[in-house]
Amino acid sequence: MIKVGLIGYGTIGKRVADAVALQKDMKIVGITGHTYDFKIEVAKIKGFKVFTTGDKEEFIKNGIKPEGDLKNLMEDVDVIVDCTPKKIGKENKEKYYLPKKIKAIFEGGEKHEVADASFVAQCNYDEALNKNYVRVVSCNTTGLCRTLNAINKNYGIESVHATMVRRAVDPWDIYHGPVNAIVPVLELPSHHGPDVQTVLHDINIFTTAMSVPTTLMHMHSLIVDLKKDATAEDILDTFKKTTRVRVVRNAEKVRSTAEVMEFAKDIGRSRGDMPEICVWEEGIGVKDKKLFYLQAIHQESDVVLENVDAIRAVTGFKDGQKSIEMTNKALGVNNF
Amino acid sequence: MIKVGLIGYGTIGKRVADAVALQKDMKIVGITGHTYDFKIEVAKIKGFKVFTTGDKEEFIKNGIKPEGDLKNLMEDVDVIVDCTPKKIGKENKEKYYLPKKIKAIFEGGEKHEVADASFVAQCNYDEALNKNYVRVVSCNTTGLCRTLNAINKNYGIESVHATMVRRAVDPWDIYHGPVNAIVPVLELPSHHGPDVQTVLHDINIFTTAMSVPTTLMHMHSLIVDLKKDATAEDILDTFKKTTRVRVVRNAEKVRSTAEVMEFAKDIGRSRGDMPEICVWEEGIGVKDKKLFYLQAIHQESDVVLENVDAIRAVTGFKDGQKSIEMTNKALGVNNF
Amino acid sequence: MIKVGLIGYGTIGKRVADAVALQKDMKIVGITGHTYDFKIEVAKIKGFKVFTTGDKEEFIKNGIKPEGDLKNLMEDVDVIVDCTPKKIGKENKEKYYLPKKIKAIFEGGEKHEVADASFVAQCNYDEALNKNYVRVVSCNTTGLCRTLNAINKNYGIESVHATMVRRAVDPWDIYHGPVNAIVPVLELPSHHGPDVQTVLHDINIFTTAMSVPTTLMHMHSLIVDLKKDATAEDILDTFKKTTRVRVVRNAEKVRSTAEVMEFAKDIGRSRGDMPEICVWEEGIGVKDKKLFYLQAIHQESDVVLENVDAIRAVTGFKDGQKSIEMTNKALGVNNF
């Protein structure tokens, strides 16, 4: 059993905790919360040991006695998954993980440099094998890598141009906007392009981005210049065979991100999550070696799968394909 | 085993089907879909027999062979739950259920007159006992009845004034608005007041309503003139003891409808549903026998519980309290 | 000519500057900006002298040379209108206005105590006459005072209960949410009730509030216990005769806050503003001396009128009624 410590019990952290707990070869030693809230109450209900990186007294006052702090949690773990907000992971690495020589997984909010490898399981599992520090890339980068890797392997990619239309905030976040505007990201290219290259090193990709007032999923509009000829049917077939990608169909009235989420709820997914990248069958087009497609990314859950696989990779589990299968099976990925 | 036929597999229908399937004393004989879509695919995955009220050929073309039509489904059921859109239930009653002498449950979109009783389990279970036609009231009316009944029983109600702030559309609905407006309902009183009186016959209630651009839950702001003195603590205590009501706390950072929904997902509720009516602890106030409180209603799921109990009532199960307990237990209601 | 200095050129400040510039008896000596942005460019286009309370060099770098700072602007003004964010007004008073004995108008973000009187022109003009410091109350409080004062004068008010459904953010604000939630204000009563009493001292009022994902207007649902009998027609007639109140009609397809705003644009209002409080004709109901009505408040503009009148009051213009007429005429209020 791989003993996992989970630091940062937020949107990603709480999902990784649940996912790890469902693996036969892993267990959660404990989780840390920073402030007291309903998520901590749920962690207790689920039987996770609660540690804190924040004010211990605040937890006690609310009826939850933490088992200790981050250092205490580190005492008996094989690997830390650090799901803290941007930049805190780097601080934690320097302050705690490096001195204690503890392996750690970081999230996409951290920079590539914090880790020995950036990671998307089906693209570069072997790069992460036995490394000490691995960074799971952001939800958007993960989504781009999963589909582009499949296309690249089968048809070769000359170049990619993607427009990323991002959800404004996660569903629970009532603090940030916009409420009624489209906000262009005025960096050219947006950071997603270079970030893809930390995983798919040779892909020539340029991205632009904007954010819009919705909470549900990101949408990507992609244009790929292929090296080899392919038909829309070929591409569709490739996506159908690609793990952690799901083809959705307008013909079944999955016409929007809202209906993707409804479908995920209907099939009983935990928290209504859809960790597969969803590509619209009717949105795939090819014209003169130029491929167009549209994909939706569930920002809250796609990277949860990579966190589980990254745990196996850093702890020496050699077979990436096998790890992906184990993770998928435990979580019901691509089960229909 | 009570044999249940489910007509109309939409927002409410699909939930009622799942809920019935979880009861030890009931089973779903089949469901009907009107048009082919992803929900029908899910019904098939779940093992429900699919009938259709629509175009059989459209289903076959999409790879699903219906078992028959509404009439075929009626052949071997004890009770029909009719979750079709407004007014269709009445048509179905006259055309199918009455001639065939089949008992039926209707939803809140139908008028009170369609049924022998309007129904909220914890308020008037006995009224529905052995009736042929029972109408589960709307999500908003159900929410009002659950909390007002508890207050009335304990402190007596002189009068109620409620402002209902309604979600614009259900999460999956991409067709209707408003996107950026508040829309007052210009009927005075709104229909919710008289509708409450179909269940709590003696309550003096006046309601106004508006709709706002959100998909998650309705919010009610209530003012109740009490007959007896009570403190905010008394009221809080009453709500804590009331089934299918849940006290939520700002202190746990449940500050909005979004966080109620997040909490429901976190505790593993099917589809992220919250069938309990959620009252904010910090929103309860009393001043000179005037009670103020705020409650959130999950429009997609609260009435699911009443549908299950109504099935028992019409088929002769006498103990309403016991039915409520059975339903709650099967669905995990008020489990924390 | 009353010489006016305008501190804080934001949502309210820029509108007050335009409104003052349109009065025959006033002129804008200058405005202050805190940071450089497009609003400052527009001030320049409009011919306002630009001062700064922020970093002078930042302005110069962007091609705008400030005329000086807040102190310089104070050198030649009769009255300051301070439209800075919450709490800054109080600081400015203590640091600048009191020592220099300069009269000042504050906005509703400041507390009642900062001023000698809180102010809604048609309710208590005389209270502000010749005072040194006057506070224009918030948009919501102004809206409540305008309609409640008219009802109180004509029929007497026993008590008021209002639910305020607030817009999440102003249209330009892309930073704050919620995007998809209803957020209850968990203070009972909300601050709007006591705030009304700073103007209408004897009104017994209790308010609750929530915020919703829209940018356009606030909506109030009001219940008023009247002292004297009145019909809905009586109330409608009263509102029609009340200045700075506008009756809108569903019959003309003004069905929402969005259509109120569209109407304001259509009739050529500056910035599409609607400073009148809008009451729906079809939303007025009376039952046993209990009055119900719904009103929409344009949070960006209603208080602009009061700022202009407050300037006259503090500088000794005695006739409140006349001031209101002058302001209305210059700004086209109630012109149709």
Next chain:
Amino acid sequence: MIKVGLIGYGTIGKRVADAVALQKDMKIVGITGHTYDFKIEVAKIKGFKVFTTGDKEEFIKNGIKPEGDLKNLMEDVDVIVDCTPKKIGKENKEKYYLPKKIKAIFEGGEKHEVADASFVAQCNYDEALNKNYVRVVSCNTTGLCRTLNAINKNYGIESVHATMVRRAVDPWDIYHGPVNAIVPVLELPSHHGPDVQTVLHDINIFTTAMSVPTTLMHMHSLIVDLKKDATAEDILDTFKKTTRVRVVRNAEKVRSTAEVMEFAKDIGRSRGDMPEICVWEEGIGVKDKKLFYLQAIHQESDVVLENVDAIRAVTGFKDGQKSIEMTNKALGVNNF
């Protein structure tokens, strides 16, 4: 004076009426409304003669006596501008304009085939000269044509790929959604590409589209393969010199569609309109003859300018450049 009849007094129609009324060489003979609403009341206030294509009695009942119907309006006009909903224009042409030999301007909801030419003034004014039927293209197509034409003239265009992120509904529309979803347009290419080619006949363009929950403006993300080398500064310079295009700057805190709209209100534009296509200075990038830029389109107003110019073109005014200048001056376009 060119005598103009305006059919269809909606979002575009009411703006065209105002714009025509501001031209020295034109006048509005009358406008038609289909149903009674506040827009008709405003038309009356503005002094337009009101005709109706709908139920005359409904207008009279509401206190407005129509001057007649569409046929009556046609009796004394030189040209009709038909701003009716999609497909009605074509019907009107066949039923009324062709038999009566009346020249007419159609909007982008009609197909190219309805007219003798599709039209964007600064691209192909001469094509419309003295034609009987001219179609002003849609807001999105107009926006694409204005900027692409300028680039093509200066640097040559090999190909264009554009992702159009569309506002869900116009600000006044409370009926349609989505409220919380991104909806991909599953036609490849979207119709905007071929539509651009009805004006810029030789441009090789491919477009994809989606709609998002906002009311304010459309946003386009464009990738243009240039024939000639150019720097970002070159392109910026070209846009600055292009009429009916406006460069907006993040440096001035115009960071979103919301702030573009705020700016338009601040500078006193009628209805807060921004008929210029807005390109972000900081969003322009060039890499190896590949140009990237982001532009925002005010869907309610950009085509108003083309309607005015189209009137001149069909009635024989030969100088397109001069017409554009006249229209711009009357409406304050590019005045800052």
